[in-house]
Amino acid sequence: MVGISVTADGQGYVAVSGAGQVYAYGSAVYRGNPSGFTGGIVGISVTADGQGYVAVSGAGQVYAYGSAVYRGNPSGFTGGIKGISVTADGQGYAAVSGTGQVYAYGTVRYWGNGDPGSDDGSATRSRVAAIAQAEFTNTVRNVEIGVNCNFYSGAVNQGAPACSGGPGWRAEAWCADFAKWVWQQAGANPAGLNPGAVSIRNGRTSTWHSGSTLSGIQVGDLIGWNFNDTDSGNDHVSIVVAVGPTFITTIDGNYSDRITKRTDVIRGNASISGYATMTL
Structure with missing residues (x-):
């Protein structure tokens, strides 16, 4: 079997095999x-x-x-056609190739091609930096109430439930x-990243890189x-959030009880144990 599709009200579905x-x-x-x-x-x-159905x-x-x-029918694509979707009334459909080329027919409007992503994860890394920066400037969440009570x-x-910061806030050391x-x-895939900074190393051994020189480190990684x-x-x-030949720029949760931006993290600092590479 290679595909399935359900009706709008959930009262029926069709499935199809690779042999049709x-x-x-x-x-x-059933129509044929x-x-x-x-x-x-x-x-x-x-x-x-x-x-x-189509x-x-x-x-x-x-x-x-x-x-x-x-x-x-779509034509001129690469990577083979991988899927199709029909409108509610059957008057149009769109198909997509393995390399993200979209083909729209009937009442479906073409808006552009899908992005199959990139092997280096650059888009995800950029999102990590942008989100961390946004939280640094977020005056509602960039605060700790009492002892370790935080949004994240x-x-x-x-963490311990029902601290006084706000609905859903909890209390524990919260950098991780x-x-x-x-x-x-x-x-990014946070599997293995658990409460406590120790998890960056013990929980992600396949992506851990020991050493204070931070050789090969990229935006989005964790020091x-x-x-x-x-x-x-x-x-x-x-x-x-930024990598230079001598200095690394980071955004840290729970640094002096806040989210803090540091522009002076120097490679070779004796307190750096290494870094973990993000997994997509």
Whole structure:
């Protein structure tokens, strides 16, 4: 099976196999199977009321049934066609290729091509920096009430509940909670990043880079700090927002009980234990 689509009211659905076998259930009406295609069927989409559907092959051959109206086939794409979506009334549809080329037909208006992303994650890294900067200037959330009561611990569901800062705020040392929240908002994968700065190292061993020189560090990564404790764990986390040959600019949650921007983080600082690379 390669695709499924549900009616607007949830009372029916259609599924399709790569060989073009269509299965209709509930209020969705079976109208027939595609045939004669090349590249295999890759997707299906049903109208709002279940009275029609469109299917598409990897080679761009569109098959319309029932109240769905055939409008044409995509051509000139790269990466194969990967999916299709029909309007509620069946009067238009849009298909997309593996490289993000969008083809719109009938009543569907073309607005541009999808972005398949980039291997270096530059867009996500830019979002991390922008979100961290926005929180630094956010006068409502850039504050700690009492002892460790903050917005970000509550937002990632960590810490002691019901502190006095506001609805949903919680209390705990929150530099790592702030970093996790920013990563989540930017679309980076925060898996393994848990309460406590120690998690930047212990929870993300596959992305941890030891050493104070920060060789290879990029915007969006997290710097770990160990302030001459007897253990090897991290005591603080910084989000990297700019990288220079000598100095790194960071935005830190829970730094002097606030979100703080630091422009003077020098490579080689003895308190830097290393950094964790973000995972998309």
